[in-house]
Amino acid sequence: MHLTALQNENTPLYAATSIIMEESSNYEKQARKRSKTTLLKQLPIDRLMDLKVDFAFKQLFGNEKNKEIMIVFLNAILQKTGRNPIKDITFLNIEAGGEFVDDKQSRLDLLVTTEDKEQIHVEIQFTNKYDMVKRSIYYWAGVYRSPLRKSMSYKELQTVISINILNFNLFNDTEKFHTTYHLYEDEEKFKLTDVMEFHFIEMTKLIKAWKEGKLDPWNDVLARWLLMLGMIDRRNEQIYEDIFHELEEIAMKDESLKKAFGSWEELSMSPEEYFAYESRLKRIFDEEAAQREAELRLREAEKKAVERGLEEGREEGRKEGRAEGREEGRKEGRKEGKKEGKREGRIEGREKGREEGQFEEKLNTAKRLLEADMDIEFIRNVTGLPAEQIMELR
Template sequence: MDLKVDYAFKQLFGNEKNKDITVVFLNAILQKTGRNRITDISFENTEIPGEYMDDKQSRLDLLVVTEADEWINVEIQFTNKYDMVKRSLYYWSKTYTRPLEKGMAYSELRPVIAINILNFTLFHEMERFHTSYHLYDDQRQTKLTNMMEFHFIEMSKLINDWKRDQLDPWNSVLARWLLLLGMVDHRKGKVYDDIYHELEEIALTDESLRETFQNWEELSSTQEQRLKYDSRLKQIMDEEAAKREHELRMQALDKREQEMDDREQIVKVKEQEVNEKHQEMKEKQQEMIEKHQEMKEKQQEMIEKHQEMKEKQQEMIEKQQEMEEKHQEMEEKQQKIEQKAEQSAKMAIARKLLKEGMEIAFIADSTGLSRDTITDIQDEME
């Protein structure tokens, strides 16, 4: 049986017939706290009632009272249920205030030592597998009271120390007893044979350890105990599986929520981009409208200038036409003058030739005047 399963732990260390090995086990844990060695214990009811009627009941794994009238509560946690420090404080407070429920005085309150054996890592910032805590003054580090004491034992760190050859179970009683708890790891389906052989060899000279081995083997081989252990182990594993399933579902839900948040953020960003683009397009459209209006005004101005140029051009055409008409008229006049001058010159030549007694036919051929015109000139001369 894996002794880190609470049922197996209780059957071995919470049994009246095994009281002697429980005392040795507790002394191994408390040996460095300065307390007197425990010589005898009595087992107490592990039920812790709630403060009010509707409060849930709690059950401690192991609760003993020493001959020095000190309470020792041992909790073994196979599965990480989280908030372990707060759970330990809660169990301590319920154990500490138990006498008050019977109407006893404050002076009759007993010291309570809480021992937590954990099958997981709790304090990731520390390498030590065994840590203890008390109430101290912040500056002088003086202890306020011995009424409160907490121990946390992290089995994963213990096994790591063993693998690194940093444990000496021959000279450390605590190491040998904790290695006994860590020797079987049901979750990994593993038995550490090297630990077994070493402890088996130590047990040849350690009567308490040898007795514990025998009781452990007897407990593991008893069919009724085995069935109850298997039932409890199945319950633990089912709880772990349900918890893991819940964690996976929560992770999936968180992932979906994150994805939805991311999508919503993307939508918001895109919406912002669309709004910005829309605003930009609106501004560009307004700019285009203004440019279009400006172009329209320029176009109108150009039309007006074109019209003005057209009118000027028409005016120039009319002036040119007028000048051409005047030029034509002048040319006609010039032509008439030239014709008259030519006619006068011909007639002058004709007169001269007539005076010289030339024939009319010769004169007509020479001047190009008609015979009638020459005859008229002749008559006019006579």
Template sequence: METNYMINRSIYYWSGVYRSNLQKRMAYRELRTVIAINILNFDLLNDTKRFHTSFHLYEDKDFFKLTNMMEFHFVEMPKLINEWKQGKLDPWNDLLARWLLLLGIVDSRTDTFYEDIYNELEAIAMKDDVLKSAFKNWDYLSATQEERLAYEARLKHVLDEEAAIREAELREKEALERGLQKGIQQGMKQGIEQGIEQGQLEKAKEIAQKMLKKGLDIESVMELTGLSSDAIEILKRNID
């Protein structure tokens, strides 16, 4: 039944997705292209030995394409495995073959595990980080419950260590930022205080100069302004 009605099913599901694109107040030209991709674990098309076929709508006599809105792809996994066995696939350079072979490592119908495919893809994964990540997830999903629990325990340990390192980095950063802020505040405070002191000193010198010009003696100027005798002597010489 799967073989007989798969094409009908694909068209049916495609039409539902295509119709759902049209919402209220939308024009038909706003409908988006829908591409149906069917990955099959059985042979469907007897007219070709190719594992990947694609279909569009074409005119019957002149064979020009009617539209790009409708597109169907069929990937027949048994044909893929046959091409692999015959050495016709190059997963090292063919990205599509690489990922389809990953899906075909296990044949659930015959309970077959293709170890040769696994080994080659594992070698490719050493140079393909995305495939390597997929392999890790694949291994996890394929593991027994005990293996998954052990994996999760190891993963938790690694994550805890990484989190502790990151926490230490954040604390160090925050401490540096607090120290910098404190230093800025302390510097501003000292600058203000020094500014006030400098302003007071300049004011005292200005008053002392006026006193000296009016003939007050050095002792009196020292008592009234708080300046040292040396400072007042310098001011007096400048006046003279």
């Protein structure tokens, strides 16, 4: 029937047969494509949580049922420094004491111990609001010394590895998205100890490398896992479907990656978990907006203080110039008095106005942030006021 429809007096039989075979071949390809298993069974890509948000990351990787995923992920990171592959981990209590008075939000993201008694601390930061290097060292020190008890030997302290996954650029000295750090002798560069190791992973540099075609997730296990973290970008409202399709192909041969996508989809489908995730994301964006507004207010206050100081200085200069001019003579007095008066007036007026204006605006900013129930440390970072003064304001 189809053959007859295709043929006419100008169409040879073999040509019609060729068309039928070609259409049949295309149909089979389309059928195979439709029947191919996809990673996401029920959710569209844009409904997935952004795993760079600490809540989503901890719910996926810090879950006991996903222990195997966490082990594969950690091994992909630690292979760079030549450490032995991890075979098993135990999740530890991640609650930590506050760094400062009233700081209840200071806590570790993920902390595990391996079968070799090494402790691995994983921290994921969506916003660049801390001194990440010093923060990482501070947390490392706390984890390193925490097991030490009375009558214990220092030899019993075990290796602590700190892994920092950052949703921003941190180091301007390199384009590498994964850098590692140890203690070395300054000249001969031999390692002092193996108990301290730091990893910094900058996700923005990773995405840049992907766009430039510098990543090979088929042969680089770490690249495929980090691309999974970078696939959803809620800050820029960006969904990298090209990354998804690449990982979809790889997951057909990588069971761990396939399982991770399944758990990710399941997590994103939970109404309770998704509500908590969106609440956390909103809090992050609100904190960023508050900090940005405070910075803009301080900048505007400084500008106004400078302008006010200059005007006061000019006025004082005019007054002093006129007074000195009357004493020494109109011509010479006006010339010398204006010069001296303006110089002193500008200096004194500028300094006085800037200091008073900046301090007043800092107090006002601190009051507004306290009314917004912000943490003492966050307010201290934004305004530069001492913690004790902020406590008195509160």
